[in-house]
Amino acid sequence: QNFGNRAGVADTVRFSDKLRAYQGFFFQQAEWNLNSKLLFTLGLSENFSGYEVDRQIDATRKPTGLQSRKFDPVVIPRVALNYRMNAFSSVYGSVSSGFSPPTIDEVRTNEGSLNFALEAEKGINYEVGYRLGKEKFNFELIGYYLKLEETITTFTNANGVVLFRNAGSTDQKGIEATVDYALLRNSDGFVRDILLGTAYTGQFFKFDEYAKQANDFSGNDLTGVPKHNLVSRLDLRTSIGFYLNFTHQFTDKIPLNDANTVYQESYDLVNMRFGYVRKIGKFDLEVFAGVDNLLDESYSLGNDLNAFAARFYQPAPTRNWYGGVKLGLNY
Known part of the structure; x- marks a missing residue:
């Protein structure tokens, strides 16, 4: 239900x-061990979905009454091949298609408007990886290439309501890399654990074919997606109970409108x-204390994309401190 606001x-x-x-x-899947090192996988699924308002x-x-939208069943195949190089490593590749219908929250927005013309996203993904x-x-x-049709994107109207629309096709090329290393693990010394980790995500997403009225955004960066994101962490634990958790996240600049004329700066x-x-x-x-946003950066955790009247930004907290005490009972 939606009410007026007085x-x-x-x-x-x-x-x-x-x-x-x-x-x-x-869903059904079959696997064949072609030999001791090679595994072939074939998957097949059929999806059924719809909604009623x-x-x-x-x-x-x-006019009031019942409105509905039913999506025809879609058969989605997946083929994958994994090669075990030795006891510690393997390489793999896969080709899969996908089908993602709009959610009920995208069709019936939180202020009551209905959008039954919203189409389901369809795509095919190519992926290779090494472990x-x-x-x-x-x-x-991991490296991948996703060709997505009827990509669902967002925009904000004059009342600040987030709405959804199909944006033609997009080319989404990406790379993901993770490294985890235990410098110390369950050591007998004063420092028991020193765990290091880094995760990098490269998202080179672009509109392939996207024309809206007199504007042609084909070739522009996909709205709301940073090209580079890097997260690093350090976890340290001592034998007498002291611990330290440290994380650093770099986020590249983010396009905030389809025209790529407004960006959130990197942080x-x-x-x-x-x-x-x-x-x-x-x-x-447990007694603890911490700080979020130690560098006192100005950034947003939830930008409004394609916002009306340039109201793009939802500022996140600046530097803030916290602390507490936790007491648990073991029976």
């Missing part, structure tokens, strides 16, 4: 709907937490 108090009902969304799938009250006096896992060291590298987000943990009889005691 000085912060709910007024009369504007819209009242009964909503029903359904989704189901049938039974509008019972409409203060705008538009290495050996005792204290783990590494994974570095640093968080740190320090604490002490000790068991006292049947109790677990």
Whole structure:
């Protein structure tokens, strides 16, 4: 239900709907070990989905009643091949198609408007990867290319409501890399654990074919997606109970409109937490303190894309400190 707003108090009902969304799938997969090192996988799924909106009250006096949208069943194949190089590493490749219908929240927005013309996203994804896992060291590298049709993007109207629309086709090329290394793990010394980790994401996403009225955005960067994102962490634990968690995240600049004329600037987000943990009889005691956004960066965790009247930004907190005490009882 949606109500009018009279000085912060709910007024009369504007819209009242009964909503029903359904989704189901049938999935089967077969695997063949062609030899001791080569594994072939074939998967096949069929998806069924749809939704209904039974509008019972409409203060705008538009016709009420039941409206529905059903998506025809879609068969989605997947083929993958994995080659085991040795006991610690392997390479793999896969080709898969995808089908993603709009959610009920995208069709019936939170202020009551209905969009039954929204089409499902359809795409095909090519992926190759390499994995290495050996005792204290783990590494994974993935490259992919996703060709997506009827990409669903967002925009904000004059009332600040986030709405959804199809934006033609997009080319999404990406690379993901993760490295984890245990410098120390369950050591007998004063410092028990020193764990290091880094994850990089490169997202080179562009509109392939996207024309809106007189504007042609084909070739522009996909709205709301940074090209580079890097997250690093350090976790340290001592034998007497002191610990330290440190994380650093770099986020590249982000296009905020389809025309690529407005960007959020890149930023570095640093968080740190320090604490002490000790068991006292049947109790677990933890005392901790930390800081978020140590560098006092100006950034946003939820930009409004294609916002009306250039209202793009939802500022996140600046530098802030916290602390606490936790006490748990062991039975």
